[in-house]
Amino acid sequence: MTTQLAQRRLLTEIPGPASRALQERRGDAVAAGVGSVLPVYITSADGGLLTDADGNRLIDLGSGIAVTNVGHNAPAVVDRVRAQAAEFTHTCFMVTPYEGYVRVCEELQALTPGDHAKRSVLFNSGAEAVENAVKIARVATGRQAVVVFDHAYHGRTNLTMALTAKSVPYKHGFGPFAPEVYRVPGSYPYRDGLTGPEAAAAALDRIEKQIGGDQVAAVVIEPIQGEGGFIEPAPGFLPALADWCSRHGVVFVADEVQTGFCRTGDWFASNHENVVPDLIATAKGIAGGLPLAAVTGRAELMDAVPSGGLGGTYGGNPIACAAALGSIETMHAERLDVAARGIADTVLPRLRAIAERTGVIGDLRGRGAMLAAEFVKPGTNEPDAALTGRIAKACHAAGVVVLTCGTYGNVVRLLPPLSLSAELLDEGISVLEQAILAEAGK
Template sequence: MTIAEPVYTAGGPALPQERRLVTSIPGPRSAELAARKRNAVAAGVGTTMPVYATAAGGGVVVDVDGNSLIDLGSGIAVTGVGNAHPGVVKAIAEQAERATHTCFMVTPYEGYVAVAEALNRLTPGEHAKRSALFNSGAEAVENAVKIARAHTGRQAVVAFDHAYHGRTNLTMALTAKSMPYKKGFGPFAPEVYRAPVSYPFRDGGMSGPDAARAAISRIETQVGADQLAAIIIEPILGEGGFIVPAEGFLTTLARWARENGVVFIADEVQTGFARTGRMFASEHEAIVPDLVTTAKGIAGGMPLSAVTGRAEMMDAVHGGGLGGTYGGNPVACAAALAAIDAFENDGLCEAAERIGEVITRRFGEIAGSDPRVGDVRGRGAMIAVEFVKPSTGEPDAALAARVAASAHTQGVIVLTCGTFGNVIRFLPPLTIPLELLVEGIDIVATALRDAAHDAGT
């Protein structure tokens, strides 16, 4: 049985959906390329895995040494439809033959309009909407703030503890974690404030509404609702550790924002497009954001992002105030339309739910006997395991690093995250075969068991 039909790379031989190690990790070709990287690429550009990819599809990534790795990261939630999805590949090739770029602001084209129409239809709420397309999640967030400021005539913006919104100047200011995202890069954009977020594992079991009221009190005291253009929040906080706020936190915030004329921005860059078992994570609590930012999974691996929101807010910006040379590139738009078709028609929301059930069941069982597993959380195919020191409950980043490193050497791609660096996150392609998923999480579980011996405990 598979979670979804395996997707293979198009235009070449099918990729066997299996973990296969023919060299150690990294192999000699990857080691050679790593040496070239050190001499050619800025040192600030890091890599998680010590391998160099040459092909990918379904639930595997194949490296230059011929190793086939289980992909539990999806390029950080990008290839939800599967890498090199045949429909996406076909759409890219057909569009690239016609035109690779004209700039929508100069000579527009239908693909951009069609993507905007799809986003207006798919994002939460039945109100009139507009969309604008950009290149990256950070760009989408920056433009959402611009739109909120233009609409309200106010300047202040509130983000939350454990938030991640990007690496540009404004989005670094919105991001909570210093290292590696902000350290040494200031000064940051002004008029950005921070409020506490609901973190059920670490806030003493505070209810969602109570946590929201604490955040609102901070906002009203330190900023003032009449000065506030927008609050921005990830419905599940991504880089911060896949934190799912307690039920009622988001709804209480959204209601307060609406009552005070504050724009409520849902950053769905990582949570969007079936990742959490719904097309958008806001839907889990019936949240209808004023503005939604999207990227990552939107175009099956092509660079594209968007802001979608209430028509009156989106149209508040003067003509020419939104855009960018590459924003809504025609090839990326063609890829997005194909990816959206797959999200809607290939059962990928249901696949995400099944993936989440498999991962949470396995690590939930482990948590029952291993006190180093402090929390297992998430929605759909966006699941995290938080590691702690059993004697104190303090974050154990060293353990998370050891487990991830061990999995990497055994051919499993996993990512760490969390404000404290003590979380392993699972973001497999929604097309991953079930048996491959189970093998991958088995290897991570074994790495956790063996980590006790590595640490001498």
């Protein structure tokens, strides 16, 4: 389906008149609390290009926030969805089950880290997966306390808001939040200057002194933090945490909602340091754009919850399961883990050159096709959110979708589809380079 000859195309300003008209309609129908990074209204997408209502074609370096890893309309996903929709769209797995759900769980059993016996349960969103991982850990351990980290993002439900660090816009005004959630320092090498073992020792000392290891049900962590700024912990940090959890009977939960399914150059980010989570939460890239999420973990933990304790009306919807099977098939066939590593090999050297030339990039980090540039005021590590916003806006005006993130709002993150062509990747990064140079005054 990919249109190999298609290119970025600007027929109007961004957003154009048709998108602006739709934005006017939106104001009268959609709640103001739902934001959009770039109010261009998409009519089709193919080959890493988004076509809007005005006929503009934009290069997508965001993948719908790490969702369309296999592209926007991968043939295996589309074909399986069509076939399943023609058979039935819903029965509810908790009422009358179907094979697709079982097959997805079998794939998760094979793909996720570790060779121990595993079980899975399917949900709709990453937040649901993380919340249910906590539920499972509490039942399995008989404990209540949950440990999370500075700069974490885990979702928008009441419990996952409590797990999330940043107040605005995710938590402000929405309390009170769920109790027995404790936040400790993580590993942010650019800002804390600590080695992985040093950062882990500081976090574990806080846990031992302020909570008590025998009170902790779960440690929940993103192997690479997402919304917090694509923060990659120093080597040794994650293994030290996992080892401590193992020794204290604590469930180690990896939130791989954003990092999973080849995004970081491996099927899961935990694999980069051979960390085997007790429970792993996945979503986003699993199903090529359809809502599906999962908790996969050690059989004895997963089966600690009695029948009826887990589930949901739409969890593991048959069409979403069909999409997941098509997505996984595509990742295998196209070796998208290798493709993600190739994206890093292309992008990072170019951004390093821009960093040296401008002095406004304090840190470049990430793995595979999950990359970030942290912008600071020259000669300091003071966050420069204003510059970051201007750079993103300039990219958008030029027809390239980039996203920002970070506790300080000073990180541009890149999440291109893993199937993006070399030509479109080159063009998209060229636009980003030009935006950095222009906005940095170089």
